Amino acid sequence: MESTVSVRTGLKTGRFDPTLMVWVTAAVVLAILIVAPMFYLVYESVAVRQGLGLFETKASFGLGNYVKAYTDPLYRGPILWTVIIAVSVGFFSMLVGSLMAWAVARTDVPYPGLIRTASLVSFVTPPFLGATAWVLLAGPREGWLNIWYRWLTGAGEEDYLFNIFSMPGVIFAMVLYVIPLVFIVVLSGLNNISSDLEDASNIAGAGTLQTMFGITLPLVMPALFAGLILAVLEAMILFGTPAMLAIPARQHVMTTQIRAFMQSEDYLVGLASAFALPMLLAAIVLLWLRRRALGRRSYATIGGKGGQRRPQKLGPYRWVLFAGCVAPLVCALGLPYFALGVNSLMRTQGGGIGWENLTLGNYRFIYENDAVAQSIWNTIVLAIMAATAGTVMAALISYIYQRRLVRGYQVMGFLTTVPLAIPGIVLAVGLFAAYTKQPFVLYGTLWILFLAYLTRYLPVAFQTTNASLMSIHPELEESARILGANRLRVFGEITVPLFKAGLIAAWVLIFMPSIRELSASVLLWTTRTKVISVVIVDFYEEGLLQNVSALGVLLIAITLVFVVGAYRVVGRDFMRT
Amino acid sequence: MRYFVRLAALIAAALLVGGLPAQADQTMEMAKKEGKVVWYSSISLAIAQELCNTFNAKKLGIECVLHRDGSGKLYRRWIQEAKSNIYAADILHTSDIGHFVTLRREGALVPYLPEVAKKYNPAFVEKDGNWLVLRASVYAACYNTKKVTASEAPTSWKDFLDPKWKGKMVNAHPGYSGFVSLGLAALVKEFGWDYLDKLAANQPRIVQSAVDTTTYVVRGEALICSGGGLYNHFGAIKKGEPIKAIIPKEGAPFVASAQAIMKNGPHPNAARVFTDWLFSLEAQQILAKRGLYSGHPDVVYPKGLVPLKEVKLMVVDPEDAMKMDKPIDEAFRRKFGV
Incomplete structure (x- = not known):
């Protein structure tokens, strides 16, 4: 008006x-x-x-492009993989990310600032670098983690703990960098809810878990759902991670397939578009669902934060929770940064880690x-x-x-x-x-x-x-x-x-x-x-x-x-x- | 009229006395004005960069600008750019000789024969100068010496179809790599399309560049490579990496990597100067040192490199390479999934 x-x-x-x-x-x-x-x-x-x-x-x-894109069995794999990866990444990221957010916002977990800062750093770490690092860490034969695993357990030469060139590998390498997205969304959701109801629940005699599932969870549901959707969307549209990890395993996802179309002998822009449009529609539907879930709250991020928030006392379990929060961050930051740093100083690729194999030549x-x-x-x-x-x-x-x-x-x-x-x-x-x-x-x-x-x-x-x-x-x-x-x-x-x-x-x-x-x-x-x-x-x-x-x-x-x-x-x- | 005659006489005299050097000077002059030469090159980055750096160190006033990518990607990029009326490349260099046959048919090449080409092995020179072979090598397999003994290592191209290597090998992509495109064309000619099916059944890791098959094997992430560039294997051996090349008993596909000056290139004179230099003994010696074969008769090959004449070659002629290029790529995508 x-x-x-x-x-x-x-x-x-x-x-x-x-x-x-x-x-x-x-x-x-x-x-x-x-x-x-x-x-x-x-x-x-x-x-x-x-x-x-x-x-x-x-x-x-x-409609020739659509017919070709969606009837040729060659292109079924990429579609299937994309769907499975997006849903799995969404699910696991939401699980871990919201647990981390809950820990930081609602419990007396040690070093919440560290968890927050590390999440921020993993949020800005390019996923394709994470994928490269994980090739070094979890290549089935020569990934450092697999070598250590064999050395520790005495397992056979062909045995491995992780194979990063696989669907679980792709999902894992994506989840690491999608978690912070969920973390941020759910954390801000939790910060907007006062602990009055949780306190009431505690006073009435409910334990930590009961309060979490009975009170906090339903209240934060819209934020969880929003986080899930953003995670699914992000996993669907990532290009670098699957390009580096899925293609060596002889599998395209939709994004890498689109690039393959665009760069093929006949410049199949038409096929690429026929592949791209459903991705666009999927994204629209996902965001519409998110908007519905959040209602009008999606824009009101700077709303008043009513009431107080008191941390739940977890006793010794707070260290368990801390470990649970830090593990994904170690996988997203600690190990990859270490791997990239060390690898960038290696002279030969087959020479392993050691002084005689050290060089600044890669930087030169x-x-x-x-x-x-x-x-x-x-x-x-x-x-x-x-x-x-x-x-x-x-x-x-x-x-x-x-x-x-x-x-x-x-x-x-x-x-x-x-x-x-x-x-x-x-x-x-x-x-x-x-x-x-x-x-x-x-x-x-x-x-x-x-x-x-x-x-x-x-x-x-x-x-x-x-x-x-x-x-x-x-x-x-x-x-x-x-x-x-x-x-x-x-x-x-x-x-x-x-x-x-x-x-x-x-x-x-x-x-x-x-x-x-x-x-x-x-x-x-x-x-x-x-x-x-x-x-x-x-x-x-x-x-x-x-x-x-x-x-x-x-x-x-x-x-x-x-x-x-x-x-x-x-x-x-x-x-x- | 008298003036005209005098001019004609002058020109004739100039042509007789010092025509060619004068022309070369002029090319050089204009090349300096152009200031740079853009080289689309599929040779491995380390070598391409060494060539560019050496050329730039001469301070001719012409800067070598390198764009390194896989043969297939370079070729398609050039066409893609031409379709949008972008002509960024002065010289195109790929390992798939079939590309040049197609580009010649389309009138996309500017013929140029440097003086030194007369000395060259004629197999390295297209007769009208449409392209020249900058370097040659063979498509050779390899194995990791820490993980595979010499007696276990394959000795025939058919050994790579043996299920005992299932999940243990690496193969590069013909859509990216000219080496692989040509190598697979030769193998398909020899053993039939069936060869690709059986190779795919052994589930190799698929990488993009032939260079990467070497690195997969030196890292030990694959035990053997079912094809790669001999010069890359050679470079890794020189570096002390745990790898050996395999030239199977049936022979090895010969890969002659050509280059040509492209039409509408932004620096046509610089392209000539750079071409002259690339085919000079100095540049060819850099290539030879890296384990590549040269058409220049005076280069000295490093120790440990098998002389080309001792290799039994499987040759795909340029016309066939052109015809096989696309079918190999398509069959590969279908059979290997990517």
Whole structure:
């Protein structure tokens, strides 16, 4: 209601009505970021192309791509694996992640700060580096853990404890890096519930477990469900882990199959699109379910935290719980960082760990490689560009949304969150289909990667700025308006300084995933526009594990510098959304 | 008119006296203006980088910009980029000679014969200069010497079909690796398509690059590789890794890795200068030192490398390689699942 009123008064007093301009700009941006890629995704999926020579194709329209993608037995495996992996990863991550969240939020588990910080660090660790490390740790024959296992137990040469090149291996390596996602969601859910009811339950004589299952669990159910869904979604759209672990086991998942289509002899963009669209639909359905579960709470992350929260006393069991919380973090951080660090210093791959096998040559190798230098530059430039543009857009949109500046502000808010439902590789297929065509050829430039990163991470930035803006009461702005400042000046001089922390958080939340983005980049890079993650995959495919490790150490170092910096500036709250 | 005659005479004299060097100078001049040469190369990164670094160390004012990837991926990337009107590559170098037959048919190659090519073994030079073979090797198998004894190691290509190796070997992907594409084409020609089915039944780990089959075996993650690049095995042996190459008794598929100047490349003169250098004795000697065979008659091969003429070669001629390229890739995807 308020919006109609303010817009009307604007018209009446004859001042400039921003509605039209805002909407035209929004429409153009929207068309570039979402409509064009999604249109061409659908278009290519129904365009059946026949090659005429190397460079020409002839398209006729029909459902041929879908028929081929979903009837050929060759492609059943990838679909099946994707479904099983996504559901399993969702289930296990939710189990472990919510246990950790409960431990930190509701019990006297030792060192909750450590668990929280370590979860944050594993959250920003690129999963594809984790996968590489786990190849070193749990390759069935020469994984260090398996060697130690044989040495300890005297088991035979062909025996092993773990085989990372298997479906359980893929699930395991994914779960490690999806857990923190659930942890964050459930933790914030728990933090929003007061312990009054739990206390009542305890006073009435219920034990810790009974309280947990009877009271806490039902209260936190929506958050659990939301965490589960985000975990399933994340597992479905990951590219790096299956590319590194499933392909050696002769199995594609949908994301790796899409890339295989795109890079096959006939550039099967149509088949890739036919594979990508159902992933898009699945993501939409999942997010819709999540929204339903959370109700309107999904945006109200900075709601009032009523009441008090008192930790449950667990006695000696708190150390058991501590071990349970730390084990996944050791697997996600301790072991992989150790493996990458050591491997990056190894001269020969077969020489094992020892002084005579020590070298800095792998670092020199990446230092001398101009693809690496170029990719580091590209990565940082892209991440800064995407983060800056994304923050500005997120700030403006959430301002318009919160202050209801234009008609249809709800629609604008909704559209900004739409890309959440577009998996990275699906977006990449769409961008590729849209921007390799004349006259808008962005393929071959950094711009196409910029669009991908911006689109992928704008929603998260928007949610952050939105939540932050919600806490700033409009009366401060109104006073400035009354004193004669225009909207723009108010925004610049009153609003922005007040929500600086929110802006920085949004910037970091785009920057961090951008410097390690893989699933879209892997389809959109060209020789001059490689990014670090793509070079790591290149190295991995050539078997240059020590160089992957060295570059991985570098990438982790860059990431941690930024995380620590962000932590210093905004505090840990920037991980909330 | 008199002026014109004089000009013509001058030109004729120039051509007679120092025509070719003058032309070379001019190429060099323009190459320097172009400033760099972009090389799409499938040779293993360590070697490609050594070549580029050596060239750059000459400070000719031309920088070698390397893009290293698998043969199949490079070839398809070049076509993909050409379709979008992007011409980033000056020179394309892959191990699948079939690519060059196709590209020649499509008019995508710029013929160029460096002076030094006259010295070369004619098998390394396409007659019109459409491509030149930069380096050659053979598709050879390998085993880990810590885990497999010499007497256990396979001696025939058919040994890799023996179920006793099930789950213990590694094979690279023909869609990525030109070595594998050509190697499997030769093996299929020799033993029939059946060979792939039986190989798949032995459930090898599938890696992308032929280089990675070597590293899987040196790490011990696979006991044997059912094919790879002899030069990669050779490099690993030199480094002290626990690996030996196998040249089976039926012979080894010959892999001649060609390169060509690509049409519409952004630095056509630099491409010529770089090509001249790549085929010079200096560059070819770098390749030979790494266990690759050269068409240059004066290179000296390192100790421990089997002379090419002592290897029984299985040769797939370029036309056949071109015809087999896609069917091998498709059959592989179907039979091996990825």
